Amino acid sequence: MNAESTFAGRTCPLVMQAGFRVFFLAAAAWAALGMLLYLAQLSDIRVMAPAFSLVDWHIHEFLFGYTGAVIAGFVLTAVPSWAGRSPVGGPRLFALLAVWLAGRAAIAWGGGLGASLVAAVDLAFPLVLMLLIGRNVPVLALIGLFLLANAGFHHEVATTGEADHSVRAGIAVVLTLIVLVGGQVIPAVTRDWMNEHDDPALPPDFDVFDGVTIAVSAFALGLWTMMPYAPTSALLLAFAGVLNFARVARWHGSHVHAEGLLAILHIAYAFIPLGLLAMAVAAFDPLLMPPSAAMHLLTIGAIAMMTLAVMTRTGLDYTRQPLHADRMILAVYIALMLSLLARVAYALEPGYALLIASAALWIVTFVLFLWRFGFLASGRR
Numbered sequence: 249m250n251a252e253s254t255f256a257g258r259t260c261p262l263v264m265q266a267g268f269r270v271f272f273l274a275a276a277a278w279a280a281l282g283m284l285l286y287l288a289q290l291s292d293i294r295v296m297a298p299a300f301s302l303v304d305w306h307i308h309e310f311l312f313g314y315t316g317a318v319i320a321g322f323v324l325t326a327v328p329s330w331a332g333r334s335p336v337g338g339p340r341l342f343a344l345l346a347v348w349l350a351g352r353a354a355i356a357w358g359g360g361l362g363a364s365l366v367a368a369v370d371l372a373f374p375l376v377l378m379l380l381i382g383r384n385v386p387v388l389a390l391i392g393l394f395l396l397a398n399a400g401f402h403h404e405v406a407t408t409g410e411a412d413h414s415v416r417a418g419i420a421v422v423l424t425l426i427v428l429v430g431g432q433v434i435p436a437v438t439r440d441w442m443n444e445h446d447d448p449a450l451p452p453d454f455d456v457f458d459g460v461t462i463a464v465s466a467f468a469l470g471l472w473t474m475m476p477y478a479p480t481s482a483l484l485l486a487f488a489g490v491l492n493f494a495r496v497a498r499w500h501g502s503h504v505h506a507e508g509l510l511a512i513l514h515i516a517y518a519f520i521p522l523g524l525l526a527m528a529v530a531a532f533d534p535l536l537m538p539p540s541a542a543m544h545l546l547t548i549g550a551i552a553m554m555t556l557a558v559m560t561r562t563g564l565d566y567t568r569q570p571l572h573a574d575r576m577i578l579a580v581y582i583a584l585m586l587s588l589l590a591r592v593a594y595a596l597e598p599g600y601a602l603l604i605a606s607a608a609l610w611i612v613t614f615v616l617f618l619w620r621f622g623f624l625a626s627g628r629r
Contacts, residue, residue: 263625265337267324268566270345272559273624275317278352280614282309283607285356297359299366300405305355307411311418311547312370312398313352318555319391319425320344320377325566327384336380344380348373367402371395390428393421413473419543420469422551423520427465427492430554431458434513435499437561441510442503451499461491465524472527476539482531489524496521508573509564512557512581519549541595548588548610556584556617563621576620583613 351370374395400414435451468484501514523546529537587609594602
């Protein structure tokens, strides 16, 4: 019995045998609990002593806390598979989870610890994750950029009182990861499904157009990080949005609408060009398109929806269950979509009821996910 299959002298619990099991469940639990804590704090129920302002805590924990856990679950599962290695599990995986939890606790209740200590505890997670991944240079580079954006967040809050550039940097890194990886995975799994169903309208193989789209998107997002309201940034965002709309159209998502597990991947990716175009409009006329509305099209629409799609598909695939979205999984997707619509509506026409509705639907989304995928912890189906 090797070190990865033992845990404190006993057989390692199933949940600690693969990164996707523990970190997908942890991410979903934190997404629901974090929103509950945010609503309580917003209602003057002091359940936290956060290291940041409430708004910055909210942004950080859903961008770097939740998304960081999903990224960890994915790369700890995919990278060993790509390299032909056994997945990270056992005591090493438990230690990584403990580091992630320490970061969440330090930021939520470490208001008196000091900025440097809070930053050190929080930034330890991506550092340890990079050590566990090994020598996969592209993945290490993206996680390194995510780490730098997180470090920038701590620095900005400590020096200016609020985060600005680092928030956009973190979003830009995650969106670039989706454009890069999702842009290869989505057409591949779509092509497989179409072949199985004798559909000849196959997505094209990766070509020059895809490479140009990735390069333009990364450059536009980088410029937006530094100069979000400059005309040049807006024009490049719009150009990247058009290219990504053309890219997702080439994948023929309308042909897979019968399978929700595939359709949600196309829908989530489509929010990238939609959000980029909305952000370009916001740069020229913030009254027509409030920046917060455009931002949530990118964060809830693209990032949260894509991470949820990845978690559901990976959870089914790696436990050898049918790759099919049943009613519960469809309910998860619908709840998140309704949460997004309510949040965008709130940005366009503020009303407290819309904000509460969006938050409540967000919580419902991840409670339903935990209900449907709780078997990841025990193996029961």
